[in-house]
Amino acid sequence: MTTELYKKHRPKKFSEVIGQEEAVKTLRAMYRKKVFPHTLLFSGPSGCGKTTLARIVKNLLKCNDTDFVELDAATHRGIEMVRSIQKQVGLSPMCGDCRIWLIDECQQLSSDAQGAFLKLLEDTPEHVYFLLATTDPQKLKKTIRTRSTEIVVKALGFAALVDLLNDVKT
DSSP, X not given: OOOOHHHHTXXXXXXXXXXXXXXXXXXXXXXXXXXXXXXXXEEOSTTSSHHHHHHHHHHHTTOOGGGEEEEETTTSOSHHHHHHHHHHTTSOOSSSSOEEEEEETGGGSOHHHHHHHHHHHHSOOTTEEXXXXXXXXXXXXXXXXXXXXXXXXXXXXXXXXXXXXXXXXX
């Protein structure tokens, strides 16, 4: 069975990330200073590493797979998805140190879902983290953006792309 290249070569730790030095530096500094925010908003163009960085944060925060939920807001974009999360945030982690929800393509959340999500962001339990990923942060309500710490993930430059290709070759 062949593993897809993007899965085989996806970074698992910050030291493996290429071309996102500023984002990695910021995330490491927050963790080192023990000032990790409960809502991170990863923004940037498609394919630049937003979801990969969020998954590395999951491991950094010692979140077990059973306490990690990854949702695609392009598919689950309504208020019912937010209500489902609201029912679960008060539960303690089953195996790890925290519970994390990664909401990919969060700009796709409906207006009602974004409104309902605000309360979660304001009163996030100590053991819960929200990792939001978007290609278009301007489509999010301003109140969501102001309650999040934004990590800008940039498109990879030519040199970074060459490094990645060389890594795949070896």
